[in-house]
Amino acid sequence: MFGRKKDEPQSPVNVESAQQAPETTDGRKTGPTPKRNAQQANRQRPLVPTDRKAAKEAQRQQRVEAQNRLRLANETGDERYLMPRDKGEQKRYTRNFIDSRWMFGEFMMFIILAFLVVSLVFQRNLQIQMFVQAALWVVIALIIIEAIVTTILLKKRLVAKFGHMEKGVRMYAAMRGMQFRKLRLPKPQVKRGANID
Numbered sequence: 001m002f003g004r005k006k007d008e009p010q011s012p013v014n015v016e017s018a019q020q021a022p023e024t025t026d027g028r029k030t031g032p033t034p035k036r037n038a039q040q041a042n043r044q045r046p047l048v049p050t051d052r053k054a055a056k057e058a059q060r061q062q063r064v065e066a067q068n069r070l071r072l073a074n075e076t077g078d079e080r081y082l083m084p085r086d087k088g089e090q091k092r093y094t095r096n097f098i099d100s101r102w103m104f105g106e107f108m109m110f111i112i113l114a115f116l117v118v119s120l121v122f123q124r125n126l127q128i129q130m131f132v133q134a135a136l137w138v139v140i141a142l143i144i145i146e147a148i149v150t151t152i153l154l155k156k157r158l159v160a161k162f163g164h165m166e167k168g169v170r171m172y173a174a175m176r177g178m179q180f181r182k183l184r185l186p187k188p189q190v191k192r193g194a195n196i197d
Helices: 036-043 052-076 089-099 104-121 126-162 169-177
Strands: none
Touching: 089 126, 089 169, 104 126, 104 169, 126 169
16 A cells, blocks of 8 residues: 555665765765665675685684684783683783692692502502592592682782782682693793792
8 A cells, every 4th residue: 555566676776875975084974874775785795605615714724723822822821812711810810829839739630540559459458448548538638728728828919919809710720729730721931939929
């Protein structure tokens, strides 16, 4: 009833008019604003690329570049390309705080491996098995106590330096303290015993 009849041909969208109206140096427009349907037509891109091989190769190249940037960032500590969990001043300070200390927890895997070997060698001796189990629980308790004490000290320093402690920094510090120093990522940027303040 109203509007265009069904059998009328639709007017083709002028793609060239979809470009933004030119502006002068002072920001004023010099021509009419293009219509919405013209702008939308200009923004349309094909969902499937015409050359799939080239698109796949470009994606692979982007992925390789991102991996190289991340690897380099993990070695140098460049925060621009680090993973989101490692970004931020407090995370960087936490890494330096943990890396500058000797941590008992970082040798946990070697200690557990040693206990496992001893328990396998002396499988039939119940006294040694009991001793190994008790010693293992002592080691786990020491690692937990060390993690708690370390995070308390870290919190004091972070509050003194930044005014507050971000959420998740305690767990970040505890997990880093339980990793062997040479296997930590991002790699340590300070030496043991270094003054980080």
